[in-house]
Amino acid sequence: MVWLLLLVAGAIHALSFSPDPLPGWTLPYVQVMSLAVPAYIVFGTKRIRRAAMSVFVFSTSSFCVGVYWLYISMNHFGGMAAPLAALAVFLFALYLSLYAGLAGACTAWLGRDLNIMRVPQALGRPLLWACAWTLGEWLRGFVFTGFPWNNIGYAHTNSLLSAWAPVAGVYGVAFLAALASGLVASIVYYVKHNRPGIMAAMASALLGMFIVSFALTRITWFDNHGPAMTVRLVQGNIAQQMKFDPAQLMSSLQAQFALATRPAADIQRAPSVIIFPETILPTFQDRMAPEFWQSVVELAQQMDATLFMGTPVHTVIDGKDRYTNSVVAIDSDTSVSALMQGQELPVYDKRHLVPFGEFVPLGFRWFVDIMSIPLGDFDRGGQGQQSFAADNQLFAPNICYEDVFGEELLPSLHTQADGTPGASVLFNVSNLAWFGNTWALRQHLQIARMRSMETARPMIRATNTGSTAAIDAKGRVLAQLPSATANVLDVQIQGTQGLTLYARLGNWLIVILSLLGLGLGLVLKWRAARALNR
Structure with missing residues (x-):
């Protein structure tokens, strides 16, 4: 009993x-x-x-x-x-x-x-x-x-x-x-x-x-930093079976770009930052034609906004290939050549990789081999990566379930060695379509709310299927899209500065x-x- x-x-x-x-x-x-x-x-x-x-x-x-x-x-x-x-x-x-x-x-x-x-x-x-x-x-x-x-x-x-x-x-x-x-x-x-x-x-x-x-x-625990700004969050709701199908690649991209170019919810407050989900581009950036990247730069120019795009990035450094799960920042001045090479542009490379998803633990190759999921071994991002600057705010990215590890987000809040202030906004890009429309999406939102409370920073989330949401520096959900729908969310975000005791001591x-x-x-x-x- x-x-x-x-x-x-x-x-x-x-x-x-x-x-x-x-x-x-x-x-x-x-x-x-x-x-x-x-x-x-x-x-x-x-x-x-x-x-x-x-x-x-x-x-x-x-x-x-x-x-x-x-x-x-x-x-x-x-x-x-x-x-x-x-x-x-x-x-x-x-x-x-x-x-x-x-x-x-x-x-x-x-x-x-x-x-x-x-x-x-x-x-x-x-x-x-x-x-x-x-x-x-x-x-x-x-x-x-x-x-x-x-x-x-x-x-x-x-x-x-x-x-x-x-x-x-x-x-x-x-x-x-x-x-x-x-x-x-x-x-x-x-x-x-x-x-x-x-x-x-x-x-x-x-x-x-x-x-x-x-x-x-x-x-x-915080002070407001600069004026509030409008951010657009894109939720493409691309089916997982479709996402990694090469024949569906361009149609899924076009569908998400079409969402991104919808008229602003408030024409007086057009979005100055547009955030796409994790791996909106599900292939390495250098496998796309330069014409594609030129169209993305033109999209940033058309919307007069900075785009944060999730994409795997392939770079060659000192003759060695490097593969990362990344987010790149693109505006109207971004070089197509830099995008093709994956260098000389604002980029964040994921640091905390998912076992079995982004790397195979030693001795578990047999487990991966019995699944037909497109998995690979990515390289880890380095420490001390720069935040993305946009509209007088500094955005610190994290990808997928990196925001589950709260202590790993703390370095981005501190003043950098070159004197750059710490991040004033946190943002997460995710693709939880792997888990369907389940509790995982809502559990992840609860986790993100806790990160805002710990850091006294707003946390904004752009996801493929949910939960796309904006959270203020006190952990309150300001706005949220329904899961398993294709839509955009325009939200007013107020950046903050100041260090909580947790941000100092971990x-x-x-x-x-x-x-x-x-x-x-x-x-x-x-x-x-x-x-x-x-």
Whole structure:
């Protein structure tokens, strides 16, 4: 019965990372209450294996439901047999859940010698749970290149806990979300054991956490930079089967260029920047005729705008071929020769590549070979790449799921070595058509909102199928296109400057605090063991 409860709680937990099917306002409550189920079991046992397995089962259920859309890319578009694709998702969920299981084991091991009938040590269990869970999330975010998707902090973009994002980032929000779940579990535990005094202490701690969070919402972390400007976001809605079909290449490009040239929503505020999705051009730029690039330059001139275009770029540097997934900036003065060569123009090369999509991990070529997806090994972009300057704003690009790695966006916010100011606007170009019209699109939007909160920068997103949206520097969605539709979105964007505490310190603040919390738990455990041996 307990294992069934954990499976159900895990599946419900997976619903908390994006609105629909649940209303957006319910997500933080669903996340905290469902995570309280494994926390309660961990707090109620001194058996480390049971604690680890309880959290592991919960987490496996959550990931199987939460990232089910990976099945679509492998089966529908990759041609992998349905049983193999389902097995791949299940095995991936098992791997991701190892970190949660480790957090459960660590909490049980460090907490089983606490005197839980005394208030200070009773509070130690939810604190240990929060520290261990946060470090598990952090490890999941970078081991084997990382997969921090569905970090529990993303369930709280609409809750008071999001006020901590500018302070300690999504991992800081995750710490407080885990702490809240631990406190809820403790309240239930002490109600059951008829300890009203300790229960009241737990409830007070929970209330105090939200009071402090409310106070943090009164802080403004940014200043406006320059006047607001109009940006046009293009959502082409090109079917994935069509996107990489050479026979359909020009028709799909023409359809998206036609969207880009639609009359402005407000003729007094014509867009000065037009952003196309990731790989709007799905082949290397030097495989297109110079006449094509000349037409693109003329499009920029016609619209009196700078175009940001996603395209694979092939360059030859010191006699060596280099292949990158990139975004290039094109205006009426851009040289066609520079575009053909992929040099001497504003370009951003993707740094954080997708395993199996943009590079093949060592030993997994066999896995790629059983899918019929056009995959390849790209080169990583360098550090310290320049932002794109347009209309007195500096735009820092990121591609696909690079915005899942919040700490990797931070360098672009700082003043550069040559004195250039940091980025005033972040923008993401993506193509999530690989996953159909699924939760993946809405989950990605929640992630982008958290990046805005962490950095105090607007984040604008141009995607192939969704979610194309504009987000302000406080993480609020200003405007959004419906998914799976072809359209453009003209939005007023206000650039910002100023560094949040998270932008200055990154993840190290919450990681060090979590390590110190576990270290204190280890000291208390050692002292308890010494007292028993006397």
